[in-house]
Amino acid sequence: MEEGKKRMAVLVGCNYPNTQNELHGCINDVLTMRDVLVKRFGFDLSHIQLLTDAPAAGRSDIMPTGANIMKALGEMVDRAEPGDVLFFHYSGHGTRIPSVKHGHPFRQDEAIMISLKYLGFLLTNVDFRQLVNRLAKGASFTMLSDSCYSGGLIDKEKEQIGPSTIPTRDPAPSDDHKPKSIPFETILQHLSSLTSICTHEIGTHLLELFGSEASLKFRLPLHGGSILWPELLKPDDGILLSGCQASEISADMSPSPAQGGAGKAYGAFSNATVLKEHSGQLSNRQVVMMARQRLQANGIEQHPCLYCSDKNADAVFLWQPQENYKSKIHKMLVNWGWWS
Structure with missing residues (x-):
């Protein structure tokens, strides 16, 4: 990597211990990813921030509250310079919430569910859009x-x-397979019990509980019943590799030794990104397609997706273009006045 260019990462694993929605493989996912980032992709360990909600080897003392996650991501984005590579890996529960956008009364938007004691904090697709919009060009x-x-x-x-063009359905729960989702109705019921406010508007509950720390989706200015979004529509260099489609669930796997898993839990998509099994470079498109193939081979009914610009679809995963040797020599000669 070119000298002076940074590689930074925020890794968040939420197992929701001692709750009815407890998972088992999410912390394992981010610990494994941390090792891959250092050993394969050249990340400095000091530039990787780890947030988990249960004791784990080498974890930081920072808990994955919504405020802490957004602070870590915001600081990483604000430090970025042209050519830097930023990475965010989240393993935990997701959910869908009714859209508050004008003209989309029946649409549902995507969110991740941050919970230490099942408090109900949501980070939404708008929060991640706003982070990408702040990113330095290049x-x-x-x-x-x-x-x-x-x-x-x-x-x-x-x-x-x-x-996928193939009809999909939520897989039935099994002993080794748990969905990484919390139903919206469950979240709303819990938030209502905390605020004692009688409304189905989840934003009202979140603003009451978290104020200025609530998701940007619920803090944007309202005008005539619709939300103003102009700053959210500019081009960007964000790249999303999702564990499944917006209508699907992702699996938390807890295989028994008899099933060849040595009893170690993991997220199906995190495990299927096959980063450790290929020494060469893979494009973002290849990583997603190979994950799809591996999940299908293992009988797991979820379909990873890729969202990014046309340019980034075939760019190498976690890699930025660098000047080749000839261009560097030419630049040196120009700077020395030996070449025009």
Whole structure:
């Protein structure tokens, strides 16, 4: 990598311990990813921030509250310079919430569910859009979300690999397979019990509980019953690799030793990104397609997707173009006045 260019990452794993929605493989996912980033992609360990909600080897003391996650992501984005590579890996629950956009009364938007004691904090597709909009020109922001309903988690990002033409359905729960989702109705009921406010508008509950820390989706100025979105529509260099389509669930796997899993839990998509099994460079498109193939081979009914610009679809995963040797020599000669 060219000298002076930074590689930075925020890794978030939420297992929701001691709740009825507890998962088992999410912290394992981000610990594995941390090793891959260092050993394969040249990330400095000091530039990787790890946030988990249960004790784990080498984890930071920062808990994955919504405020802490957005602070870590915001600081990473604000430090970015042209050529820098930024990466966000989330493994945990996802959900869908009714859209508050004008003209989309029946649409549902994507969100991730941050919970320490099942508090109900949501980060939405609008929050990730706003982060990408702040990104320095020439830097990249890659998001890998191993969560349910994760397709489209960066709002307005162009779909490159999207919904499968094959009809899909939510797989039935099994002993080794748990969906990484919390139903919206469950979240709303819990938030209502905390605020004692009688409304089905989830934004009202979140603003009451979290105020200025609530998702940007619910803090944007309202005008005539619709939300103003002009700053959210400009071109960007965000890259989303989602664990499934916006209408699907992602699986948290807890295979027994008899099933060849040595008892170690993991997220199906995180495990299927096959980064450790290929020594060569893979494009963002190849990573997603190979993950689809691997999940299908293992009988897991979820379809990873890719959302990014046309240019970034075939760009190498977690890699930025660098000047070749000849161009560097030419630049040196020009700077020395030996070449025009």
